[in-house]
Amino acid sequence: xxxxxxxxxxxxxxxxxxxxxxxxxxxxxxxxxxxxxxxxxxxxxxxxxxxxxxxxxxxxxxxxxxxxxxxxxxxxxxxxxxxxxxxxxxxxxxxxxxxxxxxxxxxxxxxxxxxxxxxxxxxxxxxxxxxxxxxxxxxxxxxxxxxxxxxxxxxxxxxxxxxxxxxxxxxxxxxxxxxxxxxxxxxxxxxxxxxx
Numbered sequence: 359x360x361x362x363x364x365x366x367x368x369x370x371x372x373x374x375x376x377x378x379x380x381x382x383x384x385x386x387x388x389x390x391x392x393x394x395x396x397x398x399x400x401x402x403x404x405x406x407x408x409x410x411x412x413x414x415x416x417x418x419x420x421x422x423x424x425x426x427x428x429x430x431x432x433x434x435x436x437x438x439x440x441x442x443x444x445x446x447x448x449x450x451x452x453x454x455x456x457x458x459x460x461x462x463x464x465x466x467x468x469x470x471x472x473x474x475x476x477x478x479x480x481x482x483x484x485x486x487x488x489x490x491x492x493x494x495x496x497x498x499x500x501x502x503x504x505x506x507x508x509x510x511x512x513x514x515x516x517x518x519x520x521x522x523x524x525x526x527x528x529x530x531x532x533x534x535x536x537x538x539x540x541x542x543x544x545x546x547x548x549x550x551x552x553x554x
Contacts, residue, residue, distance in 0.1 A: 474506035
């Protein structure tokens, strides 16, 4: 949205126009009714343009500026400035593209980890509820656990998951597997050593 401010032409500039503005457009919008006031002046006649001190330099620090004359009284005129905001920098647009690409990549990695963990946990729950389960039935689940471990390790390596998060999820799978083995009697934990 353009901001319009009234600027006056003075002999002492408060800041340099070339250092603050990217582009400058001078337009002469004087209609035929203003010719009686003697306002047919060309902007090229002005050697230098300066602003009064009551104008904030932050307003005109970036973007483009448009000047046009406005008739007020027979012997007075003013200049109207419109400051348009600068478009988004190319570096910011590139950062936005990179962030979106990383977001999609990380989302896929997290989804893969969740899916593999869910498969393992479902198979372990099924095996735990099975009354006549055999010890050999744990081998296909161990293959699923190995795949889940691989997916977790890859997600940690590329930075999608924190290393503590990866270790916690791997530990969750290992504890659940051990609980199923203990439940069916395939594994007997060693008794804890008594502290002397």
